[in-house]
Amino acid sequence: xxxxxxxxxxxxxEEIMENWLVEIKKFRSDDLLQNISDSxxxxxxxxxxxxxxxxxxxxxxxxxxxxxLIQFSERLIQLGWPLNYITRGLQEFRKITVExxxxxxxxYCKSIEFFQEIEDWTDDIVNLLVNQxxxxxxxxxxxxxxxxxxxSAPLIPVFENISVMPLIGTIDTERARLxxxxxxxxxxxxxxxxxxxxxxxxxxxDTMVAHHIIQASEAxxxxxxxxxxxxxxxxxxxxxxxxxxxxxxxxxxSTLKKGIESALEMTKRQIIExxx
Amino acid sequence: xxxxxHVDIHSEWGIVAxxxxxRKLAREIGFGSVDQARIxxxxxxxxxxxxxxxxxxxxxxxxxxxSGKRGVKIIAVDEGPGIKDLRRVMEDGFTTSGGLxxxxxxxxxxxxxxxxxxxxxxxxxxxxxxxLR
Numbered sequence: 001x002x003x004x005x006x007x008x009x010x011x012x013x014e015e016i017m018e019n020w021l022v023e024i025k026k027f028r029s030d031d032l033l034q035n036i037s038d039s040x041x042x043x044x045x046x047x048x049x050x051x052x053x054x055x056x057x058x059x060x061x062x063x064x065x066x067x068x069l070i071q072f073s074e075r076l077i078q079l080g081w082p083l084n085y086i087t088r089g090l091q092e093f094r095k096i097t098v099e100x101x102x103x104x105x106x107x108y109c110k111s112i113e114f115f116q117e118i119e120d121w122t123d124d125i126v127n128l129l130v131n132q133x134x135x136x137x138x139x140x141x142x143x144x145x146x147x148x149x150x151x152s153a154p155l156i157p158v159f160e161n162i163s164v165m166p167l168i169g170t171i172d173t174e175r176a177r178l179x180x181x182x183x184x185x186x187x188x189x190x191x192x193x194x195x196x197x198x199x200x201x202x203x204x205x206d207t208m209v210a211h212h213i214i215q216a217s218e219a220x221x222x223x224x225x226x227x228x229x230x231x232x233x234x235x236x237x238x239x240x241x242x243x244x245x246x247x248x249x250x251x252x253x254s255t256l257k258k259g260i261e262s263a264l265e266m267t268k269r270q271i272i273e274x275x276x
Numbered sequence: 277x278x279x280x281x282h283v284d285i286h287s288e289w290g291i292v293a294x295x296x297x298x299r300k301l302a303r304e305i306g307f308g309s310v311d312q313a314r315i316x317x318x319x320x321x322x323x324x325x326x327x328x329x330x331x332x333x334x335x336x337x338x339x340x341x342x343s344g345k346r347g348v349k350i351i352a353v354d355e356g357p358g359i360k361d362l363r364r365v366m367e368d369g370f371t372t373s374g375g376l377x378x379x380x381x382x383x384x385x386x387x388x389x390x391x392x393x394x395x396x397x398x399x400x401x402x403x404x405x406x407x408l409r
Contacts, residue, residue: 172288204295204313206320207378214376235313242314243321243382244368 155186330356
C-alpha cells in the first residue's frame with residue numbers, strides 16, 4: 001500500500017476502530033450471532049479490527065500476516081461464526097475508513113486513487129477470508145458425500161448361498177449404479193443362489209427406484225441367482241399398486257424373516273427346533 | 277392460512293428436498309401414512325420428470341381449502357421441451373427415456389385431481405391435488 005495513505009489511516013486508527021466497533025454491535029441482533037456470548041463477541045470484534053488495522057502496515061504478499069488471518073478465520077469457522085459477519089464487518093470497515101478520512105476535508109482524500117487503494121486493500125482480505133470459508137464448506141460436503149457412499153449398499157452373506165442387501169435412504173442414480181455393482185460382484189464372490197433385497201429403509205419407492213430394482217434383479221437372474229424383494233411396508237405396497245408398477249415376475253415377502261425362510265426353502269434347507 | 281413451499285429442481289438433491297417438504301406439509305395437514313406416501317411419491321415422480329426431461333424447474337407445494345375440505349396441491353413447472361402427445365404420456369407403459377412409463381399415469385392415480393398443460397418448446401405445467409378425507 002502507498003505509504004502515504006497507510007500513514008493517514010494509522011493516524012486516524014483510533015477513530016476508525018471506535019466507529020467500527022459501534023457499527024458492528026448493531027449486527028448483534030442477527031439470528032446467527034444470538035448464541036455467542038457478549039464478552040466473546042466483544043473480544044472477537046477487537047481482535048478482528050486490530051488485525052485489519054495491522055494489515056495496513058503489511059505488504060500483500062507477507063506470508064506471516066496471511067497465515068495469521070487464515071488462523072483467525074479457521075477459528076471463526078470452527079466456532080461456527082457466520083460468513084456474513086466477516087463480509088459485513090469488512091464492508092462496514094471500508095465504509096468507515098473512507099468516511100472518517102474524507103471528513104478531514106483534505107484534498108487527497110477525495111481523489112479516486114485514494115479510494116481505489118482502500119478498496120484493493122479490503123478486497124484482498126475479503127477474498128482471503130471468503131476462500132477460507134468456502135474451502136471449508138466444500139471440504140465438508142465432500143466428506144459427507146464420501147460418508148454417504150460408505151454406507152451405501154453392502155451385500156451381506158447370511159447363510160451359505162444366501163445373501164442380504166439392505167437398502168437404506170434415498171436411491172439416486174449414483175447409488176443405483178453402486179447397488180447394481182455390489183450386488184453382482186457379491187453374488188459371484190459369495191456364490192449366492194438367493195439374494196434378498198430389503199427396502200425397509202427406503203423412504204419413497206417411485207418408478208425410478210422400482211425400475212432400478214427390477215433391472216438389478218434381472219441382472220442377478222442373468223448371473224444365475226434369484227432375487228427376493230423384502231421389507232415392503234403397507235403404504236409402499238399401495239403406492240406401487242397405484243403407480244401401476246408390475247412386480248409380478250418378482251417373488252416378494254413382507255419381512256426379511258419370511259424372506260430368509262423362503263430362501264432356505266429354495267435351497268432345500270430349513271431351520272428346525274432341536275428337541276431335548 | 278396458506279402454507280406454500282417452493283423448491284427449485286436442478287439436481288437429484290432437489291427431488292429429495294421437494295418430497296421432504298411435501299411429506300412435512302402432508303403430515304401437518306393430517307394425512308395418514310398411506311396418503312403421505314402417495315403424496316411424496318407423486319412429488320418424487322413430478323420432480324424427477326423435471327430433472328430428467330427439462331433439467332430444471334420448480335415444484336410448489338401448498339395447502340388448499342375448498343368447501344370445507346383441506347388438501348395438498350402440487351404444482352410442477354418447467355420450461356423444458358414440452359410434451360408432444362399429451363394423450364400418449366398418460367398411457368401406461370409409454371416412455372421416451374427407457375423407464376417404466378408409469379410416472380404420469382401413476383401420479384394421476386395417486387392423487388385426486390390432476391391437470392396437465394404443455395406446449396412444445398415452451399414448457400410443461402402440472403397441477404395435482406390430494407384431498408383430506
